[in-house]
Amino acid sequence: MSQEPQPLSTVVDVSIPSVARMYDHYLGGKDNYSVDREACDELDKVAPSTKALAVNNRRFLQRAVRWLAQEQGIRQFIDHGSGLPTQDNVHQVAQAVDPESRVVYVDNDPIVLAHGRALLEEDHRTAVIQADMRDTDGIFNRPEVKRLIDFDQPVAALFVSVLHCIPDEDDPKALVERVAERLCPGSFLVVCHLVSEDKATRDFVTEFMRVSTQGNWGRVRRASELEEFLEGLEVLEPGLVEVSTWKPDGTMGPKQTTMEWIEYGGVARRN
Secondary structure (H helix, E strand, O other), X not given: OOOOOOOOOOOOXXXXXXXXXXXXXXXXXXXXXXXXXXXXXXXXXXXXXXHHHHHHHHHHHHHHHHHHHHHOOOOEEEEEOOOOOOOOOHHHHHHHHOOOOEEEEEEOOHHHHHHHHHHHOOOOOEEEEEOOOOOHHHHHOOHHHHHHOOOOOOOEEEEEOOHHHOOHHHOHHHHHHHHHHHXXXXXXXXXXXXXXXXXXXXXXXXXXXXXXXXXXXOOOEOHHHHHHHOOOOEEOOOOOEEHHHOOOOOOOOOOOOOOOOEEEEEEEEOO
């Protein structure tokens, strides 16, 4: 695909549901609008497990960052499609291990930029940028990224519950490969994706989200497709799994009572 930067709006459109704001609603946040909550209500009719799925996905992100910081010594993180700030964000988890940890948040939603900058204005080790996560060259060349990230040292690139927002024609597999190639050996990718083995669920949710967000959506995929995204990387134990089962600890969220779709993912290393 082309890496030409996509035009980004600086205006918050409250007439169209936003994936970031819908996720915020599922996590119990307040940075969402009635249109987002209504979209969640409709989605719940077909996928009633979505709230539990969202909470467990957030807990997976926190466990993965903590493990990378504590066990692998990672001190640099780039969070693609970071979404709205909530509790225990990436920089808070990483800096609890080492206060010098550096984090760049990337999102195309203008409300994420506004709220993120307000949260981080006192933290010189963290930045939030508004960018299309498909624009790897543009992101990696941003002054904020060059200031915070030393690409000669290992980096953790996060793609947590965002690759399903990228349509097939924009090739999410190529995006993962492109980012991995830009990172030095010893770097990591944290990846998870909404998947379903039920075609009716995949088709309905994909079409519902595409229409609701006016095209800001890709596709619910099968687990095997995410596995292909990570070809050439070393997927670490316990492999790619339903995310609540990835290195579980005391931060576990609610049990997903139905499994019409799941967050499927794990951590891979570039050797």
